[in-house]
Amino acid sequence: MSISPIRRPFVPSRDEPAVALHGFTRRFGQTTILQDLDLDIAPGEFVALLGRSGSGKTTLLRTLAGLDPADGQAVRTPSARAVVFQEPRLLPWKPVWKNVTLGLAGPSPRAQAEAALREVGLGHRLDAWPATLSGGEAQRAALARALVREPHLLLLDEPFAALDALTRLKMHELVLALWRAHRPAVLLVTHDVDEAIALSDRVLVLKDGRIGAEERIEAERPRRIEGALQAVRARLLGHLGAEPPQAVAERRASRRAEVA
Ligand SMILES: Nc1ncnc2c1ncn2[C@@H]1O[C@H](COP(=O)(O)OP(=O)(O)OP(=O)(O)O)[C@@H](O)[C@H]1O
């Protein structure tokens, strides 16, 4: 994994953020994708990032993962980082346990893989080939591969988007359980407003190259989206440019009243 040029070693501290990005700009040719962006994530904080397609969410995540050059700008992240993408990206010619510990130096990689796979409920599939896993199992293996690196920062780029609704809900529970057990800072990129509200401490909206809106969510988990959280959902949908469901319902009701 390449590393951004300016980076101080990560020392976990309550006072210092796990992620600090100030005035960050990223261009592709003549097109500016991220402009003067500020982002701080506290150690152990779970942050969700929403934004329209093409707004630069993956670009930001790749920067934090050290996968893209930072062009000399300061990008502060922990050195222990791991990424899970929308697709599991397992090597089909290696059994699951070898995928999990790929590139990892350690005295007993199989035991490390087994511990991580057990945590995600795949302790019985160590020697399975990736092609024999279901979509949900493959994503759990990808989570185990992230976990085994003991990340202080876990970067998730739409990791549940390709899963069916029930598997996605189970993955939410799993991610929360892993987060509680290991307490990494998390940045979850998602298109799903309800997923963002259900999981995170803070929801950010990427807009015009910077963080355009922020909602802090303090409700206890597991969360039902009702009362104040419905208002949060409506505001987030509004920031994304979608009409809040309440407004749609009210507009429809008033149209019905006009017709009657
Ligand atoms: N390597 C690249 N070279 C040129 N343009 C790029 C490159 N990577 C991304 N882009 C452009 O930058 C913009 C932001 O892309 P990015 O993948 O970050 O969006 P996103 O918010 O993750 O979108 P989505 O929700 O569809 O995944 C897009 O217009 C994309 O075409």
Ligand SMILES: [Mg+2]
């Ligand atoms: Mg993306």
